[in-house]
Amino acid sequence: GRASDGAKRGRRHARPTRGGLLPRGCGRAAKQMVEERERFAHISKLTTRTGPLANAGNYGTLFEPSLPFEPSEMVLTFLRSHARVLVVGAGGLGCELLKDLALSGFGKIDVIDMDTIDVSNLNRQFLFRKADVGRPKATVAAEFVSRRVQGVEVQAHYCPIQDKDATWYQQFQVIVMGLDSIEARRWLNAMACSLVTFETDASGERKPDLSTVIPLVDGGTEGFSGHVRVIYPCISGCFECTIDLFPPQQAVPLCTIAETPRNAAHCILYAHLVEAPKAFGDEKQDKDDPQYQAWVCQRAQQRAMQFDIAGVTLMHTQGVIKNIIPAIASTNAIVAAACSNEVFKIVTNSAAYLNNNLMYMGGQGVYAPTFEYQRNPSCIACGAGIVLGISPRASLTLLMEAMADDPRLRLKSPSIRIESGALGSSTLYMRGPLESHFRSNLEASISSFVSDGAQLIVTDPAVPSPCIKVVLEFTKADEPM
Ligand SMILES: [Zn+2]
Incomplete structure (x- = not known):
């Protein structure tokens, strides 16, 4: 009911321009203003009204730690014209993040990515078209969003994250990461931690200077699972504090594959690692070759039958031998939406933000628990040094x-x-x-x-x-x- 009331009110506001009540020449600008007001009507509701969760942010806003959230038209103006957000990665998560942030009122967005568009990206990285294949992801994504959402400026940076220095990263209010590599997360986390300066207080304790803290929002997806994490460098548990959560990939012992296969993947690996070298000798097989994939699949099915194991399909075979975890568009959408929500709350202080990790396990249901990662006092990245x-x-x-x-x-x-x-x-x-x-x-x-x-x-x-x-x-x- 309320949403449709809002839409009706929006239409009523729009009438004067269409009725020609404004002076000639003002039409286009006025129309744009009205369009913008309609587009961000839902954001206005959040920024011009207070609520029970406003001011419940864990550390206050970074700009004015002592200033409480005051509902105001100016909050949206700040989002539209001043707040700067960096999106790291313009892949599956990055496309969603850029769209979500642009439609959440953020007017100045930067995106950094070193990849170019591959034809296999087109099914889920929806800012790209067939004609864009081979072009930089950051550039194409920035062009698309700038064109589609009036008044939003997206700046593209087609380079590795390591090409930018501390001064460059310091210009953003929030950095949101849509990455698929631990190394890149680690590097950005260390960069964000290195930007924090420490002050010695009266008791001699070294404390981070809040004005130098740039929050990180980290999104990640793997198949039907995902996570969102908010990191206040040097204040809350950082990526490096919990680096033990990412053990080096455990290989399945070859003896299990050879003697006691328990699942379809074991059968596929047996065909790929044990049978193929016997069948083809030293000749190295191309994992991308459909003929080879079909051969492995067929051998794996025979072995699976022998051990009464189900589930060997061609798609599963491709996934196992190419070590692919499928990218699911809906997981990206859910995780990116949750990330954008956190960015919005951090910048506006209009509601308490995530403290500090959310797990999404879409394979099992919709239950998405949150819990707090603790700081590691001797962390090399976020410790006092x-x-x-x-x-x-x-x-x-x-x-x-x-x-x-x-x-x-x-x-x-x-x-x-x-x-x-x-x-x-x-x-x-x-x-x-x-x-x-x-x-x-x-x-x-x-x-x-x-x-x-x-x-x-x-x-x-x-x-x-x-x-x-x-x-x-x-x-x-x-x-x-
Ligand atoms: Zn740390």
Whole structure:
């Protein structure tokens, strides 16, 4: 009932332009305004009224932690013109996210993705058409949404996430991830954590400066299952805190496959790994070859019959030998909608946001429990950092030697930059092709770059984490280093 009342009211508002009551020449702009008001009528309801869950956000808004949610027309204006959201990934989740955010009132969206469109994406990545195959996903998705939703500016970045630096990531209010790789999530998580600066309070405890915290919303899907997670870097449990949840992929022991197959996948793997090498010798088989797939399927069916196992189909065979988990369009839609909802709540503070993880298991029903991931106090990404004592007169070379000797670090070839919050970061020393630009820094004393308590961001190929926070504590000048 209420929704249709709203629609009627919207139509009544629209009448003056159609009746020609506005001055000539204003028609187009006025029509656009009315269209926009109609389009965002549902968002207006959330931003111009308060509710029992408003102000229940766990940490307040990031912009003004002390400012409560005040329903106002300005909230929508803020969404339309000022709030900036970064969408990472323009695949199955990314397409949904861009559409959802654009229709939730966000007017300034950036999207970053390094992939191009493949014909196999077209069934679910609905911003792409056949003519777009081969073009960058980010570019095509941005064009589509900008064209389709009036007044929304989507900027595309066709490159790896690692090509952008800290200063670039700092311009966003929220970063929402629609990724399929753990490595990319880990890198972004470490980047977001490295942007947080710490302040020492009266009791001497180091606390994150809220104004430097950029929340992450992480969506993920796998077949009929999915998750949504809200991470406040250095405040709530981060991706690195719970990295143990992603054990390296467990291979099925070959003896199980050979001797005691229990399911269809075991039969398929037997045909693929044991029978095929016998049948074809050293000649390597192409997993994408339909003839080979049919051969494996047929052999697997024979074996399945022998062990009274059901479920060997050609599609299952393709999935197993190519190690594919099917992408389900509806799972993407559900997870992306939940992610966009979190982004909206974080930016507007109009309702409490997720604390901090939601599991969706569509294969078993619609039950979607939430629970809180805890922080790991010794997390290398979101901890307050490793405090390293050093003389201010020591050279950068000596600092790197100290980093190599320290048992907590054991860095072999560190690259070092200074993190200074909103001012961005500057590189002190970098390995690789640009090394010569920074070589002159090596003999300069540390105090010529930074002051006591400075936070350094260190990366090193010897360490699995994308970066490590090191806090310098200057020793007295006359103390031995
Ligand atoms: Zn952490």
